[in-house]
Amino acid sequence: MAIIEVTDLHKKFKDLHVLKGITTNIEQGEVVVIIGPSGSGKSTFLRCLNFLELPTSGEIRFEGNLITHHNLQVVRREMGMVFQRFNLFPHMRVIDNITLAPRLVRKLDPDEAKGQAYALLERVGLSDKANAFPDQLSGGQQQRVAIARALAMRPKVMLFDEPTSALDPEMIGEVLDVMKSLAADGMTMVVVTHEMGFAREVSDRVIFLDDGMLVEENKPDQIFGDPQHPRTKSFLSKIL
Amino acid sequence: MDFQWNLVWDSVPTLLDGAILTLKLTTIAVSIGVVLGTVFGIMRLSRTPLRYLAVGYIDFIRGTPLLVQIFIIYYGMPPFIGTAIPPYIAALIALSINSGAYVAEIVRAGIQSIEKGQTEAALSLGLSSSATMIHIILPQAFKRIIPPLGNEFIALLKDSSLVSAIALEELVRKAQIVAGRTFRPFEVWFVVAIMYLIMTVAVSRIVSILERRLRVGE
Numbered sequence: 001m002a003i004i005e006v007t008d009l010h011k012k013f014k015d016l017h018v019l020k021g022i023t024t025n026i027e028q029g030e031v032v033v034i035i036g037p038s039g040s041g042k043s044t045f046l047r048c049l050n051f052l053e054l055p056t057s058g059e060i061r062f063e064g065n066l067i068t069h070h071n072l073q074v075v076r077r078e079m080g081m082v083f084q085r086f087n088l089f090p091h092m093r094v095i096d097n098i099t100l101a102p103r104l105v106r107k108l109d110p111d112e113a114k115g116q117a118y119a120l121l122e123r124v125g126l127s128d129k130a131n132a133f134p135d136q137l138s139g140g141q142q143q144r145v146a147i148a149r150a151l152a153m154r155p156k157v158m159l160f161d162e163p164t165s166a167l168d169p170e171m172i173g174e175v176l177d178v179m180k181s182l183a184a185d186g187m188t189m190v191v192v193t194h195e196m197g198f199a200r201e202v203s204d205r206v207i208f209l210d211d212g213m214l215v216e217e218n219k220p221d222q223i224f225g226d227p228q229h230p231r232t233k234s235f236l237s238k239i240l
Numbered sequence: 241m242d243f244q245w246n247l248v249w250d251s252v253p254t255l256l257d258g259a260i261l262t263l264k265l266t267t268i269a270v271s272i273g274v275v276l277g278t279v280f281g282i283m284r285l286s287r288t289p290l291r292y293l294a295v296g297y298i299d300f301i302r303g304t305p306l307l308v309q310i311f312i313i314y315y316g317m318p319p320f321i322g323t324a325i326p327p328y329i330a331a332l333i334a335l336s337i338n339s340g341a342y343v344a345e346i347v348r349a350g351i352q353s354i355e356k357g358q359t360e361a362a363l364s365l366g367l368s369s370s371a372t373m374i375h376i377i378l379p380q381a382f383k384r385i386i387p388p389l390g391n392e393f394i395a396l397l398k399d400s401s402l403v404s405a406i407a408l409e410e411l412v413r414k415a416q417i418v419a420g421r422t423f424r425p426f427e428v429w430f431v432v433a434i435m436y437l438i439m440t441v442a443v444s445r446i447v448s449i450l451e452r453r454l455r456v457g458e
Contacts, residue, residue: 052360077366087361091379100375101365146361153365 002061003028003157003188004049009058011044011212018044020212021058026157031189033199033220036209037235042192045209046161049190050079063156077105080150084162086142088134088149094121095130098149106153113152120148124178140171147178158182160191196240200224208232248427251418255428258414259435265328265410266397269335270343273396274389276336277343282373284348294344301341307402310334314406331403331410339396346388350381383454390447394440411435 002025011019018041026032034042047053049060051072060067062075089097098120099113108116121127124144134142143163150158160179164172176198183189183202193199199206199220206223208216208231216229224240227233283294301309314330325333354377362372404413411432419428 050364052364073366073368076364079364081361081364083357083361085357087355087357089358089361089376089380091383101362101367104371104375105366150365159364 001028002026003063004190005061005064006049007059007061009045009048009060010056011041011048011053012056018212019048019055022209022212022214024207024214024217026188026190027204029186029188030205031183031187031203032191032205032207033203034190034192034207034209035194035196035199035235036215040209041212042209043161046159046190046192049159050076050081052081077153078156079159080153080155080157081159082143082146082150082161082163084165086134086139086146086166088142088146090134093131093133094126094137094145097134097145098152101149102152117148117152120151121145123151123181124148125174138171139167140174143167143171143175144178147175147182151182157188157190160189160193162192162194164193164195194239196224208235210235243427244424245427247422247424248418248431251422251428252431254418255411255414255431255435258409258411259439261408262397262400262410263439265331265335265400265403265408266393268332269339269400270389270393270396272332272336273339273343273392276340277345277347278378280340280344281347281351284344285351298341298344301338302345306334306338306399307405309338310403310406313337327403327406327408330406331400331408335396335400335403338399339392342392342395343389346385346392347381349388350385351377353384354380386447386451386454390444393447394443397439397443398436 004026006022006024006026009019009022010017022041022045034045036042044053048055051060051067062078065071065075067075088094089100092100095114095117098117099108099110102108102113102116103110118127118130121130124147126141126144126148129137129141129145134145137145147158147163163179164175167175172195176195179189179191179198180202191198191203203220205217206220207214208223208227208229210231216223216227216232218228223232224236227236280294280297283290284298285291310331313334314325314327317330318324358376358380359372362376363369367375400410401412403410404416407413409417415428415432419425422428
């Protein structure tokens with residue numbers, strides 16, 4: 001069953017037509033990687049899924065329900081998001097970054113929220129950083145905390161917006177490893193990334209966006225091994 | 241020219257009473273101003289019609305002299321409310337409303353200085369926009385606006401001398417009385433200047449200490 005259904009999604013920023021009618025479904029448990037040249041609308045597409053950008057037209061359904069302003073907050077609880085620039089809350093310790101939303105939104109009691117946060121920190125390999133402030137951590141560590149923070153809401157889908165693009169090369173691996181283990185656990189994931197190795201190895205499906213349009217989507221070995229569309233071929237020949 | 245400091249020395253306790261009232265007025269007014277300023281600063285940024293109310297308030301206060309605002313409260317209001325307003329209360333009301341408008345602009349700038357990603361991260365976790373404002377944006381914004389809030393305190397400390405015009409015996413009014421009694425205007429006003437200087441320097445020191453303390457963990 002499709003957990004997210006996107007139908008004829010358009011997004012305009014004033015005169016700039018960024019998304020020109022995208023239709024696709026994200027299946028339960030699927031890992032979808034979105035690739036494409038810069039300015040192709042990859043991040044905008046991802047940000048439309050949880051309405052951080054308001055779609056200009058078209059519809060997005062989550063578990064069959066049309067996303068509107070009325071159910072937006074409820075839908076967002078179910079979709080974790082990881083950003084390129086981490087966006088940890090700098091005035092809070094790591095543990096408070098992770099427990100804030102479960103306490104405020106899920107109404108978990110503080111002890112329960114803490115226990116869960118420690119388990120998540122252990123999972124991302126940062127048990128010893130619970131009381132650190134974000135600026136005391138490396139980029140890779142901050143991004144792993146950001147993943148733990150999103151997971152603390154027990155989301156049904158995780159959205160990743162270029163999660164390794166702001167990282168030094170030696171830290172990319174530690175973040176990808178966490179993402180791989182999430183995928184292995186069956187998490188539904190939509191990932192915008194330039195990490196073609198990750199796409200090839202982990203994804204169930206790759207979507208190639210160019211100029212605001214969904215040009216091609218297929219299994220990774222198909223896309224990388226035998227791309228059909230000339231624009232996909234030309235893009236992949238430049239980056240591989 | 242010879243100075244007669246001894247005459248003035250005797251008046252120092254009187255002047256100090258005035259200085260204490262000046263400090264008290266300013267502290268209360270800026271405290272109320274911070275509350276007003278936070279509310280109106282947020283309203284100013286909202287996309288609702290409330291925004292225009294905030295713009296009107298801020299523009300009116302910042303575009304008219306404080307002395308005129310004091311007179312409007314002290315002389316202008318009583319006919320409407322049917323009773324005189326004591327100078328102390330009128331001064332507090334005028335100074336608080338005045339401070340609120342300036343603080344609103346400071347708060348607005350502080351909120352706008354917080355990266356958009358902070359709001360996006362909070363919203364993506366399912367927080368409401370008011371929870372985002374209270375837990376994520378305002379705590380960070382307030383840390384950043386401590387220096388301009390300190391400046392606002394210092395500005396109002398000095399501007400509060402205008403309430404001497406409604407005979408409230410703060411520092412300047414006391415000085416007028418002492419100068420009139422002693423006929424030593426230079427000495428009196430010099431001492432008054434020093435008193436203001438001590439207060440403003442002390443405030444800016446306290447602000448920088450506070451700023452340094454709060455920088456931990458950012």
